[in-house]
Amino acid sequence: MARIFALPDVGEGLTEAEILSWRVAPGDTVTVNQIIVEIETAKAAVELPSPYAGVVSELFAEPGATVAVGTPIIAIDDPLSAAAGSEPAPAGTIGEEGPSGRITTLVGYGPQASTVTRRPRKAGPTASPAAARAPLPQAKPPVRRLAKELGIDLRTVPGSGAGGVVTREDVQRAAHPVGNGTVTGAGITGSAAVGSAAVGSGTGQRREPIRGVRRATAAAVVSSAFTAPHVTVFLTVDVTPMMELRDRLVAQPRFRDVKLTPLAFAARALCLAARRTPEVNASWDEATGEIVYFDYVHLGIAAATPRGLVVPKIRNADRMSLRELAIAVDELAASAREGRTALGDMLGGTVTITNIGVFGVDTGTPILNPGESAILALGAIRDMPWVHDGAVVARKVCQLALSVDHRVVDGQQASQFLVAIATLLTDPAQAITF
Amino acid sequence: MAATAAPQTITLAKGLNQGLRAAMEADPKVIVMGEDVGRLGGVFRVTDGLQKDFGERRVFDTPLGESGIIGTAVGLAVRGYRPVCEIQFDAFVFPAFDQIVSQLAKMHYRSQGRLRMPVVVRIPHGGGIGAVEHHSESPESYFAHTPGLKVLACANPVDAYWMIQQAIACDDPVIFFEPKRRYWDKAPLDLATAPPPLFSSRVLRTGTTATVVAYGPMVRTVLDAATVAEQDGQTLEVIDLRTLSPLDLAPVFDSVRRTGRLICVSEAPGEVSLSSEVAARVSQECFYSLEAPVLRVTGFDTPYPPAKCEEDYVPDLDRVLDAVDRALAY
């Protein structure tokens, strides 16, 4: 069996050598350690002794040739190794092909890599590293910078990355929270998610990729709906006195150019009622283990726009008069429709009203805006039979629905709050007692 | 130095040899001293032929004592010579550490500039040559950490040729690291091409996927990794630091601002390494650009292992690309 001897590194890091002269020829019998060749390296001229005994079968390099370390230079037929199984091949016999197909070389140096390759790995693609839990929001530096530029407080942005990390998309979404149609951040369950994909049998399907605003809105809704335990209480109200007051007010000079809507009244009623039930103007802070009670009311007004739902906030609504609120509501709705909502108006709400009555429905079960503990849904105002002064007459009737985060607001508080709002709408004069 | 017409292909060791020769021709005050540098021409033949051409007065073999080599070089520098000292192998510098840190580094500061130390201490560093203990170390950090010294690491034959001359011409004490496993690497040397400034890093390969910074023997490893990465559609931007003290990181900052990801590769043990220093500075200067944390691929925090383990110890192409993968996963 022919045994191959490859050129070793004879001097600590040498990479090649020149064959100076062969001391043996094919057919010669050699003994172990017999000098077979003289080589010249960068450092010295060196004689190489044979590692094998046997008969030289082939020389692989000519005198004068420069050979890389690890290249076979001579083959010697070793009669002993031909005996079947008698001599186990020692691990790493120099010059012989190893299992990887490379010539095994030992100490000193391996072959100069002419083909540069990467060793194949077992596992799948490297997993995205998850962030450890942290008390403050986590985000990459460029995302933080973006948030800063957009004036967004990372604490108000739900993080969709692994471990709750806030991504660039999360921030962009928080800056432009455009939803889709009737699906709102303070949405109604069972809404248009059913949508246009459902078609009768026999027709084709239309597929829309889920991305951007819809994805963001969906994430926010899911986050809220499945984090805060929602409880909804309902109350039907005779708002005829409110409507009559409205008629009187709009005739006054002060209200002449003001669009005074039931929504404005509801907003005022909510702010007053919140004084008596502060829990509805609070937030469950899971990260710090605290409930945050706000001294101010930043009232979110859900507004449907051509691009979808927007919930701009009226800042410090509790300090506004009815007139101021009416103006604010009107301006916010207008700017939202025109896509002009200022960024500062998009942030930091503490409680929300959604006026679903404009869509013609009586009531619903609104979903909280993430981070808030209460949302009031104002239904359509209809002429309905009502018991008034002992008789059944047609009155202006409206259904109110209040969803609360049951971790923050209990049933008694929710009811108290809703009753207070209803009282102010059905008997506006009661406002003098708040 | 004579400019030749056609670029000649030289090894890194030969590049140093020719650079030393040119420096000695240019300035009669340049002397070469060390163990076995004269008659033998150096154990890596870097000073081959210099004693024959310049005489024993300028190229001489010293007694076996590294502290003696550096200490007497300090004295010779005071006398007006420009000594180029050879430390035969990396780990043999430690007997001289006192003279380097206490004297060579501080003389200029102590004398407020009256005494200059235009001394070059040449040290072959790094492993990968199948050697016994103490012949494969990477002690750059000890010297980069010492104010008063300048520290260089050449990575290829062309840089070797120019940088040794520039280092000798520099009036500050220079610790000049030579990648011993690359002594036999070859490259064409075109003398018509002017060299870059000495204390500058250099972009060797442009790319957009990630920035990879290395020096000394790791530069070739990283270039090989970039070649392989390109087959997978990734383009690595490779930067050779060249100067370890003072660091020239402006090109690195510029690169990271474009790629958002940085991998630092160095052979020395990772703790308190040059890679750590670069990572800290980049984190500071490029904070808003980082899409992933700066990753370091380094030797382990263990003594350099027996030679049969060194392929596991020294960062190789696979470990560099593994780090690139991890950076991209963020």
Added chain:
Amino acid sequence: MSTRTPPSSCSSSAARSAIGGPVVGTAMDVEGQHTPQQVIAGLRATSEGEDLVQLLNPEGQRVSHPRFDLEISPAELRSLYRDMVLVRRSDREAKALQRQGELGLWAPLLGQEAAQIGAGRAMAPQDMAFPSYREHGIAWCRGVDPTELFGIFRGIDQGSWDPLSTGLQLYTIVIANQCLHATGYAMGQRLDGRIGDAETGEATICFFGDGATSQGDVHEGFVWAAVYDAPVVFFCQNNQWAISASLDRQTRVPLYQRARGYGFPGIRVDGNDVLATLAATRWALRECRTGNGPVLIEACTYRMDAHTTSDDPTRYQLATELEEWKLKDPLERVRVHLVREGLAEPEFFDGLAAEADELALRLRDYCISMPAPGPERIFSKVYAESSPLLDAAREDYLAYHASFTDAGSAPGSAH
């Protein structure tokens, strides 16, 4: 051209001519080689001279010495010869293995067998030896098999034998570090009260070369050993070369005379004479055992092969010098003596040759079968008490190492 006599001469003229000559710029010719006169003067000085202790001359004749003498039986002499033959054969086999790529490096001791076997056989079991990296003959005497040295040179370990149980510390590759270690160990022997009895007292012996005597550690070792009366024999094998630096690059005074400057005795012996080194080292160790240490022994010998297998001595050594020293071969003079005095039969030499062949084969088989350590070796025993950071790094690396589809075979790709 003035002749600067190499320092090994004992004559005072050497001292005078040394003063005033510049350190650089000698009388050497352009190639940097010694003149023939210098070579011969140097040789004569190291192998002759009144201070040289010799008991068996190169021609194989016993000579007497006034101070050192030796009673040695034929069996003991044959045993010493056998030691040297087998150590030399191990050394030659190891060099061949390096040239075949089985060892990364080998530091040959060819020519220094007598110095090491003489010193090694002078040691008592309770003594401790601090070698440099060429003391394979001392290892032999301490019962460390040549195969146990291979790990270092093959790159598998950094010294595999137990230093405390064998009485042989691990090889020290940084030049001269071991001189301080030996001194400290000897100080410990004294602190432990192990000094006093000529038979049972402990001693330490430290090995280093002529080049090492230029390192600060040797001088600090001398100072400490002298000041603390440490029971340490400083055994300097002056093989005339430190890679390419000849002895005149290390000293202006014969090395054994350095000891006087530090306050303890220095002896010069013919390092190629196993009887002289045995006698002198026995005496020196006994001095140490009884509290009269330290002692310096300079064994004058010659490095008949290169510094290591990476070195090329043809670049700086005169071929004539090598030829001169072949005539002083340490083994040959013992063989001649044994034959001439009828102290060994032909069967002895034949049996020894066969034993040497068997040994060589055993070493070869062992070497080429040595398994490479796994990657965990990198992290193994860095500390007595590991650190959590290092443990975590180890686990990370082992997981990474196992993550390749060809994990378990040789590490792959390019550097």
